[in-house]
Amino acid sequence: MPEGFSHPAKPKVLIVEDEAALATMLRYNLEKQGFAVEEAGDGQEALLCISEREPDIVLLDWMLPTLSGIEVCRQIRRSSATRDLPVIMVTARNDEQDAVRGLNTGADDYITKPFNMEALLARMRALLRRASGGSGKGRREFHDIVMDLSSHRVYRGTRPVHLGPTEYRLLDFLMQHPRRVFAREELLDAVWGVDIHVEPRTVDVHIRRLRKALNVGNETDLVRTVRAAGYALDTETL
Protein backbone atom coordinates (compact mmCIF):
# COMPACT_ATOMS: atom_id res chain seq x y z
CA MET A 1 0.00 0.00 0.00
CA PRO A 2 1.77 3.10 -1.27
CA GLU A 3 1.02 6.62 -0.17
CA GLY A 4 -1.86 8.00 1.79
CA PHE A 5 -4.65 7.64 -0.65
CA SER A 6 -8.36 7.82 -0.19
CA HIS A 7 -10.16 4.53 0.01
CA PRO A 8 -9.09 2.53 -2.97
CA ALA A 9 -9.58 -0.75 -1.13
CA LYS A 10 -12.40 -1.75 1.18
CA PRO A 11 -13.12 0.91 3.75
CA LYS A 12 -12.79 -0.53 7.23
CA VAL A 13 -15.76 0.04 9.48
CA LEU A 14 -15.87 -0.60 13.20
CA ILE A 15 -19.23 -1.57 14.64
CA VAL A 16 -19.54 -0.82 18.33
CA GLU A 17 -22.71 -2.52 19.44
CA ASP A 18 -23.53 -4.72 22.37
CA GLU A 19 -26.70 -6.12 20.93
CA ALA A 20 -25.37 -9.14 19.10
CA ALA A 21 -28.27 -9.46 16.72
CA LEU A 22 -27.98 -5.92 15.48
CA ALA A 23 -24.23 -6.25 15.13
CA THR A 24 -24.62 -9.36 13.06
CA MET A 25 -27.18 -7.78 10.84
CA LEU A 26 -24.95 -4.78 10.31
CA ARG A 27 -21.92 -6.90 9.58
CA TYR A 28 -23.83 -8.91 7.04
CA ASN A 29 -25.13 -5.89 5.21
CA LEU A 30 -21.97 -3.88 5.33
CA GLU A 31 -19.84 -6.73 4.11
CA LYS A 32 -22.26 -7.21 1.29
CA GLN A 33 -21.65 -3.58 0.42
CA GLY A 34 -17.92 -4.08 0.30
CA PHE A 35 -16.83 -2.92 3.71
CA ALA A 36 -14.30 -4.67 5.88
CA VAL A 37 -15.99 -5.06 9.23
CA GLU A 38 -14.55 -5.05 12.73
CA GLU A 39 -16.64 -5.47 15.84
CA ALA A 40 -16.50 -4.35 19.41
CA GLY A 41 -19.04 -5.15 22.11
CA ASP A 42 -18.29 -2.40 24.57
CA GLY A 43 -16.51 0.90 24.97
CA GLN A 44 -13.19 -0.41 26.17
CA GLU A 45 -12.97 -2.88 23.37
CA ALA A 46 -13.92 -0.17 20.93
CA LEU A 47 -11.07 2.13 21.87
CA LEU A 48 -8.64 -0.73 21.74
CA CYS A 49 -9.85 -1.79 18.35
CA ILE A 50 -9.64 1.72 17.02
CA SER A 51 -6.01 2.14 17.90
CA GLU A 52 -5.09 -1.31 16.71
CA ARG A 53 -7.08 -1.72 13.53
CA GLU A 54 -7.40 1.91 12.55
CA PRO A 55 -10.85 1.78 10.99
CA ASP A 56 -11.92 4.38 8.46
CA ILE A 57 -15.26 4.98 10.13
CA VAL A 58 -17.03 4.01 13.35
CA LEU A 59 -20.64 3.12 14.03
CA LEU A 60 -21.10 3.85 17.68
CA ASP A 61 -24.07 2.67 19.67
CA TRP A 62 -25.16 5.01 22.38
CA MET A 63 -26.05 2.34 24.93
CA LEU A 64 -22.90 0.49 25.84
CA PRO A 65 -21.58 -1.51 28.77
CA THR A 66 -18.44 -0.37 30.60
CA LEU A 67 -18.07 2.91 28.74
CA SER A 68 -20.88 4.94 27.25
CA GLY A 69 -20.91 5.82 23.60
CA ILE A 70 -20.63 9.46 24.40
CA GLU A 71 -17.52 8.81 26.43
CA VAL A 72 -15.98 6.73 23.69
CA CYS A 73 -16.63 9.55 21.30
CA ARG A 74 -14.96 12.03 23.58
CA GLN A 75 -11.90 9.86 23.81
CA ILE A 76 -11.77 9.55 20.08
CA ARG A 77 -11.82 13.29 19.71
CA ARG A 78 -9.25 13.75 22.41
CA SER A 79 -6.48 11.91 20.66
CA SER A 80 -5.00 13.73 17.73
CA ALA A 81 -4.55 10.42 15.93
CA THR A 82 -8.27 9.88 15.74
CA ARG A 83 -9.56 13.41 15.81
CA ASP A 84 -10.75 13.25 12.23
CA LEU A 85 -12.11 9.74 12.40
CA PRO A 86 -15.70 9.82 11.17
CA VAL A 87 -18.15 8.67 13.84
CA ILE A 88 -21.82 7.91 13.36
CA MET A 89 -23.88 7.68 16.51
CA VAL A 90 -26.57 5.02 16.65
CA THR A 91 -29.35 5.67 19.11
CA ALA A 92 -32.78 4.46 20.05
CA ARG A 93 -35.56 6.60 18.74
CA ASN A 94 -37.32 7.24 21.99
CA ASP A 95 -34.29 8.86 23.40
CA GLU A 96 -33.35 11.17 20.68
CA GLN A 97 -31.92 13.40 23.27
CA ASP A 98 -28.85 11.27 23.21
CA ALA A 99 -28.47 11.68 19.52
CA VAL A 100 -28.28 15.38 19.90
CA ARG A 101 -25.88 15.18 22.76
CA GLY A 102 -23.89 12.74 20.74
CA LEU A 103 -23.55 15.26 17.98
CA ASN A 104 -22.59 17.82 20.52
CA THR A 105 -19.90 15.51 21.77
CA GLY A 106 -18.32 15.34 18.40
CA ALA A 107 -20.07 12.67 16.42
CA ASP A 108 -20.24 13.55 12.76
CA ASP A 109 -23.73 12.29 12.24
CA TYR A 110 -26.32 10.20 13.95
CA ILE A 111 -29.05 7.82 13.05
CA THR A 112 -31.90 6.48 15.11
CA LYS A 113 -33.05 2.92 15.50
CA PRO A 114 -34.74 1.45 13.72
CA PHE A 115 -33.00 2.68 10.61
CA ASN A 116 -32.91 1.38 7.10
CA MET A 117 -29.64 0.35 5.56
CA GLU A 118 -29.97 2.74 2.68
CA ALA A 119 -29.97 5.75 4.92
CA LEU A 120 -27.09 4.44 6.96
CA LEU A 121 -25.05 3.63 3.88
CA ALA A 122 -25.70 7.03 2.41
CA ARG A 123 -24.43 8.71 5.54
CA MET A 124 -21.43 6.47 5.78
CA ARG A 125 -20.46 7.09 2.21
CA ALA A 126 -20.93 10.80 2.58
CA LEU A 127 -18.70 10.90 5.62
CA LEU A 128 -16.03 8.78 4.01
CA ARG A 129 -16.09 11.06 1.02
CA ARG A 130 -15.74 14.09 3.18
CA ALA A 131 -12.93 12.56 5.20
CA SER A 132 -10.87 11.55 2.21
CA GLY A 133 -11.47 14.74 0.33
CA GLY A 134 -11.00 16.96 3.33
CA SER A 135 -7.49 15.81 4.01
CA GLY A 136 -6.57 16.71 0.46
CA LYS A 137 -6.17 20.24 1.65
CA GLY A 138 -3.33 22.65 1.64
CA ARG A 139 -0.60 23.15 -0.86
CA ARG A 140 2.58 21.63 -2.10
CA GLU A 141 5.63 23.53 -3.18
CA PHE A 142 8.85 22.66 -4.86
CA HIS A 143 11.26 25.25 -6.16
CA ASP A 144 8.87 27.61 -7.87
CA ILE A 145 6.12 25.10 -8.54
CA VAL A 146 3.06 25.51 -6.39
CA MET A 147 0.08 23.19 -6.22
CA ASP A 148 -3.09 24.25 -4.51
CA LEU A 149 -4.95 21.07 -3.73
CA SER A 150 -8.27 22.55 -2.76
CA SER A 151 -8.63 24.58 -5.92
CA HIS A 152 -6.82 22.00 -7.99
CA ARG A 153 -4.49 24.58 -9.43
CA VAL A 154 -0.85 24.58 -10.37
CA TYR A 155 1.46 27.53 -10.77
CA ARG A 156 4.99 27.88 -12.04
CA GLY A 157 6.03 30.99 -10.18
CA THR A 158 2.98 33.14 -10.75
CA ARG A 159 2.05 31.67 -14.10
CA PRO A 160 -0.94 29.33 -14.02
CA VAL A 161 -0.25 25.91 -15.47
CA HIS A 162 -2.89 23.75 -17.02
CA LEU A 163 -2.55 20.01 -16.58
CA GLY A 164 -4.73 17.10 -17.59
CA PRO A 165 -5.95 14.83 -14.80
CA THR A 166 -3.14 12.34 -15.20
CA GLU A 167 -0.40 14.93 -15.33
CA TYR A 168 -1.91 16.51 -12.28
CA ARG A 169 -1.80 13.28 -10.32
CA LEU A 170 1.67 12.57 -11.59
CA LEU A 171 2.99 15.91 -10.46
CA ASP A 172 1.12 15.56 -7.21
CA PHE A 173 2.87 12.30 -6.53
CA LEU A 174 6.29 13.52 -7.55
CA MET A 175 5.93 16.57 -5.36
CA GLN A 176 5.22 14.40 -2.37
CA HIS A 177 8.70 12.94 -2.76
CA PRO A 178 10.92 15.58 -4.25
CA ARG A 179 14.30 14.51 -5.58
CA ARG A 180 13.46 10.87 -5.30
CA VAL A 181 13.67 8.80 -8.44
CA PHE A 182 10.78 6.56 -9.40
CA ALA A 183 10.82 3.77 -11.92
CA ARG A 184 8.11 3.81 -14.53
CA GLU A 185 6.50 0.83 -12.85
CA GLU A 186 6.43 2.63 -9.55
CA LEU A 187 4.82 5.62 -11.12
CA LEU A 188 2.25 3.43 -12.77
CA ASP A 189 1.40 1.83 -9.47
CA ALA A 190 1.20 5.09 -7.62
CA VAL A 191 -0.46 7.31 -10.16
CA TRP A 192 -2.42 4.98 -12.37
CA GLY A 193 -3.22 2.29 -9.83
CA VAL A 194 -1.87 -1.13 -9.08
CA ASP A 195 -4.11 -3.25 -11.19
CA ILE A 196 -4.24 -1.13 -14.27
CA HIS A 197 -2.49 -2.44 -17.30
CA VAL A 198 -0.67 0.29 -19.12
CA GLU A 199 2.55 0.24 -21.07
CA PRO A 200 5.44 1.61 -19.03
CA ARG A 201 6.39 3.78 -21.99
CA THR A 202 3.18 5.66 -21.57
CA VAL A 203 4.75 7.29 -18.58
CA ASP A 204 7.23 8.94 -20.94
CA VAL A 205 4.47 10.63 -22.80
CA HIS A 206 2.92 12.04 -19.68
CA ILE A 207 6.29 13.17 -18.42
CA ARG A 208 6.73 14.94 -21.69
CA ARG A 209 3.39 16.68 -21.40
CA LEU A 210 4.16 17.58 -17.84
CA ARG A 211 7.42 19.14 -18.93
CA LYS A 212 5.83 20.99 -21.77
CA ALA A 213 3.26 22.50 -19.44
CA LEU A 214 5.73 23.23 -16.69
CA ASN A 215 8.54 24.70 -18.74
CA VAL A 216 7.75 27.63 -20.93
CA GLY A 217 10.39 29.66 -22.67
CA ASN A 218 13.71 29.11 -20.97
CA GLU A 219 12.55 28.08 -17.54
CA THR A 220 14.71 25.37 -16.06
CA ASP A 221 13.45 21.85 -16.46
CA LEU A 222 12.60 20.52 -13.03
CA VAL A 223 11.88 16.99 -14.18
CA ARG A 224 15.01 14.93 -14.17
CA THR A 225 15.43 11.84 -16.32
CA VAL A 226 17.60 9.16 -14.79
CA ARG A 227 18.60 6.77 -17.47
CA ALA A 228 17.69 3.17 -16.78
CA ALA A 229 16.09 4.22 -13.51
CA GLY A 230 13.18 6.57 -14.00
CA TYR A 231 12.17 10.14 -13.28
CA ALA A 232 12.37 12.57 -10.43
CA LEU A 233 11.60 16.12 -9.51
CA ASP A 234 14.87 17.91 -9.05
CA THR A 235 16.52 21.26 -9.42
CA GLU A 236 19.67 19.88 -10.98
CA THR A 237 18.48 18.24 -14.14
CA LEU A 238 22.07 17.38 -14.90
Added chain:
Amino acid sequence: MPEGFSHPAKPKVLIVEDEAALATMLRYNLEKQGFAVEEAGDGQEALLCISEREPDIVLLDWMLPTLSGIEVCRQIRRSSATRDLPVIMVTARNDEQDAVRGLNTGADDYITKPFNMEALLARMRALLRRASGGSGKGRREFHDIVMDLSSHRVYRGTRPVHLGPTEYRLLDFLMQHPRRVFAREELLDAVWGVDIHVEPRTVDVHIRRLRKALNVGNETDLVRTVRAAGYALDTETL
Protein backbone atom coordinates in the same frame (compact mmCIF):
# COMPACT_ATOMS: atom_id res chain seq x y z
CA MET B 1 -18.89 35.64 23.32
CA PRO B 2 -19.83 37.38 20.12
CA GLU B 3 -17.26 40.10 19.81
CA GLY B 4 -18.83 43.15 21.31
CA PHE B 5 -20.79 44.77 18.56
CA SER B 6 -23.53 47.21 19.03
CA HIS B 7 -25.13 44.74 21.36
CA PRO B 8 -24.05 46.27 24.59
CA ALA B 9 -25.25 43.38 26.66
CA LYS B 10 -25.74 39.77 25.70
CA PRO B 11 -27.59 39.38 22.46
CA LYS B 12 -30.93 37.76 23.15
CA VAL B 13 -31.75 34.74 21.04
CA LEU B 14 -35.11 33.03 20.85
CA ILE B 15 -35.08 29.33 20.13
CA VAL B 16 -38.31 28.08 18.61
CA GLU B 17 -38.06 24.33 18.70
CA ASP B 18 -40.45 21.63 19.76
CA GLU B 19 -37.86 18.95 20.09
CA ALA B 20 -36.82 19.46 23.68
CA ALA B 21 -33.47 17.76 23.33
CA LEU B 22 -32.36 19.95 20.49
CA ALA B 23 -33.54 23.04 22.28
CA THR B 24 -31.57 22.09 25.35
CA MET B 25 -28.45 21.49 23.38
CA LEU B 26 -28.81 24.80 21.63
CA ARG B 27 -29.43 26.63 24.85
CA TYR B 28 -26.39 25.08 26.43
CA ASN B 29 -24.11 25.99 23.58
CA LEU B 30 -25.47 29.44 22.97
CA GLU B 31 -25.29 30.39 26.61
CA LYS B 32 -21.73 29.19 26.65
CA GLN B 33 -21.14 31.58 23.78
CA GLY B 34 -22.57 34.47 25.71
CA PHE B 35 -26.10 34.65 24.42
CA ALA B 36 -29.17 35.19 26.54
CA VAL B 37 -31.53 32.41 25.59
CA GLU B 38 -35.32 32.33 25.43
CA GLU B 39 -37.29 29.29 24.39
CA ALA B 40 -40.59 28.62 22.74
CA GLY B 41 -42.01 25.22 21.97
CA ASP B 42 -44.53 26.14 19.32
CA GLY B 43 -45.58 28.89 16.99
CA GLN B 44 -48.06 30.64 19.24
CA GLU B 45 -45.62 30.75 22.06
CA ALA B 46 -42.96 32.04 19.72
CA LEU B 47 -44.96 35.05 18.58
CA LEU B 48 -45.87 35.83 22.13
CA CYS B 49 -42.31 35.63 23.27
CA ILE B 50 -41.13 37.81 20.44
CA SER B 51 -43.43 40.65 21.33
CA GLU B 52 -42.75 40.36 25.02
CA ARG B 53 -39.06 39.70 25.20
CA GLU B 54 -37.95 41.35 21.99
CA PRO B 55 -35.15 38.98 21.06
CA ASP B 56 -32.32 40.12 18.79
CA ILE B 57 -32.48 37.04 16.66
CA VAL B 58 -34.71 33.99 16.19
CA LEU B 59 -33.85 30.39 15.48
CA LEU B 60 -36.97 28.99 13.94
CA ASP B 61 -37.61 25.32 13.44
CA TRP B 62 -39.56 24.44 10.37
CA MET B 63 -41.60 21.67 11.92
CA LEU B 64 -43.73 23.14 14.64
CA PRO B 65 -46.98 22.33 16.41
CA THR B 66 -49.92 24.76 16.28
CA LEU B 67 -48.33 27.13 13.79
CA SER B 68 -45.76 26.17 11.20
CA GLY B 69 -42.40 27.87 11.10
CA ILE B 70 -43.22 29.36 7.77
CA GLU B 71 -46.35 30.92 9.17
CA VAL B 72 -44.54 32.29 12.18
CA CYS B 73 -42.04 33.84 9.85
CA ARG B 74 -44.80 35.47 7.83
CA GLN B 75 -46.28 36.96 10.96
CA ILE B 76 -42.93 38.31 12.00
CA ARG B 77 -42.51 40.05 8.69
CA ARG B 78 -46.01 41.37 8.75
CA SER B 79 -45.58 43.49 11.83
CA SER B 80 -43.47 46.55 11.31
CA ALA B 81 -42.05 46.15 14.79
CA THR B 82 -40.37 42.92 13.88
CA ARG B 83 -39.83 43.36 10.18
CA ASP B 84 -36.08 43.53 10.54
CA LEU B 85 -35.76 40.85 13.15
CA PRO B 86 -33.17 38.34 11.93
CA VAL B 87 -34.64 34.87 11.48
CA ILE B 88 -32.68 31.70 10.83
CA MET B 89 -34.69 28.76 9.64
CA VAL B 90 -33.75 25.35 11.01
CA THR B 91 -34.83 22.43 8.89
CA ALA B 92 -34.28 18.72 8.50
CA ARG B 93 -31.97 17.88 5.70
CA ASN B 94 -34.34 15.75 3.73
CA ASP B 95 -36.83 18.49 3.24
CA GLU B 96 -34.47 21.18 2.31
CA GLN B 97 -37.06 22.14 -0.20
CA ASP B 98 -38.88 23.67 2.66
CA ALA B 99 -35.85 25.64 3.70
CA VAL B 100 -35.89 27.42 0.44
CA ARG B 101 -39.54 28.11 0.68
CA GLY B 102 -38.82 29.33 4.14
CA LEU B 103 -36.41 31.80 2.71
CA ASN B 104 -39.02 32.89 0.25
CA THR B 105 -41.21 33.59 3.18
CA GLY B 106 -38.70 35.95 4.59
CA ALA B 107 -36.17 34.07 6.67
CA ASP B 108 -32.73 35.64 6.50
CA ASP B 109 -30.80 32.42 6.37
CA TYR B 110 -31.29 28.76 6.93
CA ILE B 111 -29.37 25.82 8.26
CA THR B 112 -30.07 22.13 8.00
CA LYS B 113 -30.00 19.48 10.68
CA PRO B 114 -27.66 18.09 11.67
CA PHE B 115 -25.52 21.18 11.78
CA ASN B 116 -22.47 22.01 13.73
CA MET B 117 -22.45 24.89 16.15
CA GLU B 118 -19.67 26.68 14.38
CA ALA B 119 -21.69 27.09 11.24
CA LEU B 120 -24.73 28.20 13.14
CA LEU B 121 -22.79 30.69 15.21
CA ALA B 122 -21.16 32.12 12.14
CA ARG B 123 -24.51 32.75 10.54
CA MET B 124 -25.98 34.17 13.69
CA ARG B 125 -23.12 36.56 14.13
CA ALA B 126 -23.29 37.62 10.53
CA LEU B 127 -26.97 38.40 10.85
CA LEU B 128 -26.55 40.21 14.15
CA ARG B 129 -23.77 42.26 12.66
CA ARG B 130 -26.03 43.25 9.84
CA ALA B 131 -28.96 44.04 12.04
CA SER B 132 -26.94 46.17 14.39
CA GLY B 133 -24.70 47.80 11.83
CA GLY B 134 -27.91 48.68 10.06
CA SER B 135 -26.88 48.20 6.46
CA GLY B 136 -24.44 45.39 7.08
CA LYS B 137 -24.33 42.15 5.23
CA GLY B 138 -26.58 39.14 5.00
CA ARG B 139 -25.01 38.73 1.65
CA ARG B 140 -22.37 36.78 -0.11
CA GLU B 141 -20.15 38.19 -2.79
CA PHE B 142 -17.74 36.79 -5.26
CA HIS B 143 -16.24 38.80 -8.07
CA ASP B 144 -19.31 40.58 -9.33
CA ILE B 145 -21.84 38.06 -8.15
CA VAL B 146 -23.88 39.20 -5.20
CA MET B 147 -26.32 37.10 -3.24
CA ASP B 148 -28.65 38.85 -0.90
CA LEU B 149 -29.72 36.15 1.48
CA SER B 150 -32.49 38.07 3.11
CA SER B 151 -34.26 38.94 -0.08
CA HIS B 152 -33.19 35.71 -1.68
CA ARG B 153 -31.93 37.58 -4.69
CA VAL B 154 -28.91 37.22 -6.88
CA TYR B 155 -27.19 39.85 -8.99
CA ARG B 156 -24.47 39.72 -11.57
CA GLY B 157 -23.11 43.19 -11.22
CA THR B 158 -26.34 45.15 -11.18
CA ARG B 159 -28.29 42.78 -13.33
CA PRO B 160 -30.78 40.64 -11.42
CA VAL B 161 -30.35 36.94 -11.96
CA HIS B 162 -33.18 34.50 -11.75
CA LEU B 163 -32.36 31.09 -10.34
CA GLY B 164 -34.46 28.08 -9.51
CA PRO B 165 -34.28 26.85 -5.92
CA THR B 166 -31.70 24.21 -6.67
CA GLU B 167 -29.46 26.55 -8.59
CA TYR B 168 -29.78 29.01 -5.77
CA ARG B 169 -28.63 26.51 -3.19
CA LEU B 170 -25.87 25.34 -5.47
CA LEU B 171 -24.55 28.84 -5.93
CA ASP B 172 -25.02 29.52 -2.26
CA PHE B 173 -22.84 26.57 -1.40
CA LEU B 174 -20.19 27.34 -3.96
CA MET B 175 -20.00 30.92 -2.76
CA GLN B 176 -19.36 29.74 0.76
CA HIS B 177 -16.19 28.10 -0.50
CA PRO B 178 -14.93 30.17 -3.38
CA ARG B 179 -12.25 28.67 -5.61
CA ARG B 180 -12.52 25.31 -4.04
CA VAL B 181 -13.27 22.39 -6.32
CA PHE B 182 -16.07 20.04 -5.38
CA ALA B 183 -16.73 16.65 -6.84
CA ARG B 184 -20.23 15.97 -8.06
CA GLU B 185 -20.77 13.67 -5.11
CA GLU B 186 -19.74 16.36 -2.70
CA LEU B 187 -22.14 18.79 -4.27
CA LEU B 188 -24.91 16.24 -4.08
CA ASP B 189 -24.20 15.74 -0.39
CA ALA B 190 -24.08 19.42 0.35
CA VAL B 191 -26.81 20.77 -1.87
CA TRP B 192 -29.23 17.92 -2.36
CA GLY B 193 -28.69 16.07 0.90
CA VAL B 194 -26.94 12.97 2.04
CA ASP B 195 -29.57 10.32 1.56
CA ILE B 196 -31.16 11.59 -1.58
CA HIS B 197 -30.53 9.44 -4.58
CA VAL B 198 -29.76 11.53 -7.61
CA GLU B 199 -27.49 10.80 -10.54
CA PRO B 200 -24.15 12.59 -10.30
CA ARG B 201 -24.59 13.79 -13.85
CA THR B 202 -27.59 15.75 -12.76
CA VAL B 203 -25.16 18.16 -11.22
CA ASP B 204 -23.94 18.96 -14.72
CA VAL B 205 -27.37 20.01 -15.75
CA HIS B 206 -27.78 22.35 -12.84
CA ILE B 207 -24.31 23.75 -13.39
CA ARG B 208 -25.34 24.45 -16.92
CA ARG B 209 -28.51 26.19 -15.80
CA LEU B 210 -26.50 28.16 -13.30
CA ARG B 211 -24.07 29.22 -15.98
CA LYS B 212 -26.78 30.16 -18.36
CA ALA B 213 -28.37 32.38 -15.77
CA LEU B 214 -25.12 33.84 -14.57
CA ASN B 215 -23.44 34.55 -17.88
CA VAL B 216 -25.28 36.69 -20.32
CA GLY B 217 -23.70 38.03 -23.46
CA ASN B 218 -19.94 37.95 -23.11
CA GLU B 219 -19.62 38.02 -19.34
CA THR B 220 -16.82 35.85 -18.11
CA ASP B 221 -17.82 32.42 -16.93
CA LEU B 222 -17.14 32.21 -13.22
CA VAL B 223 -17.92 28.53 -12.95
CA ARG B 224 -14.84 26.49 -13.55
CA THR B 225 -14.96 22.90 -14.73
CA VAL B 226 -12.10 20.77 -13.51
CA ARG B 227 -12.04 17.63 -15.53
CA ALA B 228 -12.21 14.45 -13.51
CA ALA B 229 -12.50 16.52 -10.35
CA GLY B 230 -15.60 18.66 -10.30
CA TYR B 231 -16.65 22.28 -10.33
CA ALA B 232 -15.62 25.46 -8.59
CA LEU B 233 -16.35 29.13 -8.50
CA ASP B 234 -13.33 30.91 -9.87
CA THR B 235 -12.25 33.94 -11.78
CA GLU B 236 -9.78 32.12 -13.96
CA THR B 237 -11.84 29.56 -15.77
CA LEU B 238 -8.71 28.34 -17.53
Added chain:
DNA sequence: CCGATGTCACAAAACCTTCATAAAACTGCA
Protein backbone atom coordinates in the same frame (compact mmCIF):
# COMPACT_ATOMS: atom_id res chain seq x y z
C1' DC C 1 -50.82 25.55 -17.32
C1' DC C 2 -46.40 26.59 -15.61
C1' DG C 3 -41.90 26.34 -13.51
C1' DA C 4 -38.68 23.32 -11.57
C1' DT C 5 -36.35 18.97 -11.71
C1' DG C 6 -34.03 14.62 -12.79
C1' DT C 7 -32.63 11.59 -16.80
C1' DC C 8 -31.38 10.40 -21.28
C1' DA C 9 -29.21 10.33 -25.64
C1' DC C 10 -26.21 12.46 -28.51
C1' DA C 11 -22.60 15.95 -29.65
C1' DA C 12 -18.36 18.00 -28.49
C1' DA C 13 -14.25 18.27 -26.01
C1' DA C 14 -10.44 16.82 -23.63
C1' DC C 15 -7.70 13.32 -22.74
C1' DC C 16 -5.04 8.57 -22.92
C1' DT C 17 -2.59 5.12 -24.90
C1' DT C 18 -0.03 3.31 -28.37
C1' DC C 19 3.08 3.27 -32.11
C1' DA C 20 6.65 4.65 -35.22
C1' DT C 21 10.55 7.30 -35.58
C1' DA C 22 14.16 10.50 -34.18
C1' DA C 23 17.47 11.74 -30.82
C1' DA C 24 20.40 10.89 -27.15
C1' DA C 25 23.18 8.21 -24.03
C1' DC C 26 25.88 4.46 -23.20
C1' DT C 27 28.98 0.35 -24.48
C1' DG C 28 32.73 -2.16 -26.12
C1' DC C 29 36.45 -2.17 -28.97
C1' DA C 30 40.00 -0.73 -31.95
Added chain:
DNA sequence: TGCAGTTTTATGAAGGTTTTGTGACATCGG
Protein backbone atom coordinates in the same frame (compact mmCIF):
# COMPACT_ATOMS: atom_id res chain seq x y z
C1' DT D 1 39.72 8.92 -28.38
C1' DG D 2 36.66 7.86 -31.90
C1' DC D 3 33.29 4.82 -33.93
C1' DA D 4 29.66 1.79 -34.78
C1' DG D 5 26.29 -0.75 -32.49
C1' DT D 6 22.95 -1.02 -28.88
C1' DT D 7 19.92 0.56 -25.47
C1' DT D 8 17.10 4.04 -23.66
C1' DT D 9 14.45 8.21 -23.97
C1' DA D 10 12.07 12.14 -26.57
C1' DT D 11 8.69 13.43 -29.71
C1' DG D 12 4.85 13.82 -32.92
C1' DA D 13 0.79 12.05 -34.69
C1' DA D 14 -3.25 8.87 -34.84
C1' DG D 15 -7.05 6.51 -33.00
C1' DG D 16 -9.89 5.29 -29.43
C1' DT D 17 -11.85 6.33 -24.90
C1' DT D 18 -13.64 8.97 -21.22
C1' DT D 19 -15.65 13.01 -19.53
C1' DT D 20 -18.46 17.03 -20.09
C1' DG D 21 -21.89 20.11 -22.58
C1' DT D 22 -26.43 20.44 -24.36
C1' DG D 23 -31.16 19.99 -25.83
C1' DA D 24 -35.22 17.47 -25.23
C1' DC D 25 -38.59 15.10 -22.50
C1' DA D 26 -41.53 13.18 -18.80
C1' DT D 27 -42.87 14.09 -14.22
C1' DC D 28 -44.56 16.41 -10.31
C1' DG D 29 -46.68 19.74 -7.40
C1' DG D 30 -48.66 24.21 -7.18
